[in-house]
Amino acid sequence: MMSGDVLIKRSAPFLACLGLLFAWQVFSLALRNDSFPTALEAIRAIPSILGDKEALVNILASLRRMAVGFGLAVAVSIPLGLLMGRSRAVASFFNPLLMVIYPVPKAALMPIIMLWLGVGDVAKTLVIFLGVSLPVIYHSFEGAKSVEEKMLWSGAAMGLTAPRRLVRIVLPAALPDILTGCRTGLVLALITMITSEMIARQSGAGNILFNALDMGQYDTVFAMIIIVGAMGIGLDALFERLRARLVRWSEPQFDVPLSFS
Amino acid sequence: MIEIEHVSQVFQTSSRQDHLALSDISLTIEDGAFVSILGPSGCGKSTLLYIVGGFVQPTQGIAKMKGRAITGPGPDRGPVFQEFALFPWKSVLGNVMYGPRQQGIKHAEAEAQSRALIEMVGLKGFEDFYPKELSGGMKQRVALARTLAYHPEVLLMDEPFGALDAHTRTRLQNDLLNIWERDRKTVLFVTHSVEEAVFLSDKVVMMTRSPGRVRQIVDIELPRPRRRTELLLDPRYQKYVVDIERMFDDSGEAELRP
DSSP states (O other), X not given: OOOHHHHHHHHHHHHHHHHHHHHHHHHHHHHOOTTSOOHHHHHHHHHHHHHOHHHHHHHHHHHHHHHHHHHHHHXXXXXXXXXXXXXXXXXXXXXXXXXXXXXXXXXXGHHHHHHHHOSSHHHHHHHHXXXXXXXXXXXXXXXXXXXXXXXXXXXXXXXXXXXXXXXXXXXXXXXXXXXXXXXXHHHHHHHHHHHHHHHSBTBSHHHHHHHHXXXXXXXXXXXXXXXXXXXXXXXXXXXXXXXXXXXXXGSGGXXXXXXXX | OEEEEEEEEEEXXXXXXXXXXXXXXXXXXXXXXXXXXXXXXXXXXXXXXXXHHTSSOOSEEEEEETTEEOXXXXXXXXXXXXXXOOOTTSOHHHHHHHHHHHTTOOHHHHHHHHHHHHHHTTOTTOTTOOGGGSOHHHHHHHHHHHHHTTOOSEEEEESTTTTSOHHHHHHHHHHHHHHHHHHOOEEEEEESOHHHHHHHOSEEEEEOSSSBOEEEEEEOOOOSSOOHHHHHHOHHHHHHHHHHHHHHHHTTOOOOOO
16 A cells, blocks of 8 residues: 555656646647647657657667767776776876866767767767766766775775775775766766767767758657657666665665664 | 884874874784773874784884784784774675685685674674664674674774763673683774773873873783773772873873773
């Protein structure tokens, strides 16, 4: 049996979405503008996109690039961030480099990358890689830096060598921070995925969106926005569940310690 | 046997000035002795412990364990810190098993040993709890069990009960003595509490305020096993406490709290 509180908590996100769609519907009916279809029209266009084999292949290709870019970025960024957090030499080498890259919108690099690598998968995956890397490096770095020294000493006394301490103590201790970075990275992966396809139009979800815009198919444009938005919400929710499971030990759900001396 | 020979330690402060934390410390700790290092805060007593642990390299001098120079941490010297320093992602059992597993002991055997140790420190039933779910006193019990689990020859205790309330501290002092009296490991125990040092130790090393020097070594000749309630009424115990406090007072080393 679900209690009333849980029911309200569970249904709140859906109610919020419904409210948003309702507001959209009311505004578009009031404005009566061709380039602003109603929510219902946009939703009605979704099945035809998802039913179209070519569109589906395009969307799946986007997701694949996003997964590859995200996966590679995480695989490189976590070790780099952890090393930077534990070694002043590594940090002082990479920090200035990252400071320069950090404020540059990764999509702005797309023209150069296209020039070198073409408009294919490699270029787009690279942009996603760059977009994801920085938050993951930053949070891994911060996490590794704040690992309690005495915890590492305890490990050293047990006979763990420095590389093993990095893997067996710094990594798990920094995991809550790392996963926060990955969550930001996941959303950035989606954003850079769409922007890269918007610049290098050849295939993908972004391509469908902007082609529809060029041809004035506004219901398709808005339908794609809903699809991409839903993908973002879905991926984020999935990741959040994974994250919560992995770092259950650090969640503040047991704020009141058991009294026992 | 631990030998500390002419050890000095210089730190650089944040304003880039040299700060002499320890000055020419020489000390010998016999096997099986319970030795407390007692001094006001900031006298470098923890630093001395870290040097023996191999976590900090002395600026000058040398620390030896069984005649060999200490160059780094090792499982023969097990630290217990005031901050507990438990692995928060591991359960109580996981924390205690960590050392034995690291030393290649089979899972089943390590688990059996660890469960026995957890029971010994009074935490039976809490094996699957995470550190987050435990009180300070319980955390320090886990930390002690975790260190005992890999059988160090020397226990290095860095103000282990300093963060605990008075009642919990008393209970843990009693339990530590009971555990210690079973196997009489060498213990190096850093504290700023005169009572704690006298109650627990065979020998109290009194240190001076910064820079830390050995001021005097007091042998505590009180019978063991010691019972706190009996000891508090024992005039010999009271004399040790008062004498040591006076010695600190005379030299202006106030700020020593019970």
